[in-house]
Amino acid sequence: MLVCAPVVLIFYRGAWYPYCDMQLHALKESLPYFQRYDAQLVAVTPQTPDRCAKQIAKDAYPFPILSDLDDKVMKAYNLHFEVPNALRDLYIQGFKLDLADYKPPPNGAGGSTGCCIATPDRRSADVTQYYTA
DSSP states (O other), X not given: OEEOSEEEEEEOOOTTOHHHHHHHHHHHHTHXXXXXXXXXXXXXXXXXHHHHHHHHHHHTOSSOEEEOTTOHHHHHTTOEEEOOHHHHHHHHHHHOOOGGGTSOOOTTXXXXXXXXXXXXXXXXXXXXXXXXX
16 A cells, blocks of 8 residues: 555554444544545554455445554554453453454463554554555
8 A cells, every 4th residue: 555645544453342443434434524635544453454354345444454463553653552361361251252363362472362452543644755554
């Protein structure tokens, strides 16, 4: 993806998180407002590319949703949150939701869950050079 325009960068946890999903729907409805200013919406999530593709197809999002599987983008913006084991267990037991279904832990995660999520956030940037994402 080549971008040479103002960008509204959206960080969200994934399709599994209803509040982030509602935010993406609201942004979809607000797209004409951003287009008036030639701004492009780009969403970033730690979920797998196949989950992103399913979400785009299901909800007909007209903007890109990018997978940050190695957490580099989230870390660069200081929006990286490693899910503690106790919280991951709560999701599994209480909600029947295993975050590893959306983002498998990396090999060699050691004693940690290896499961990271984004702290939901919005950033805007005036991109004056071409970047490839």
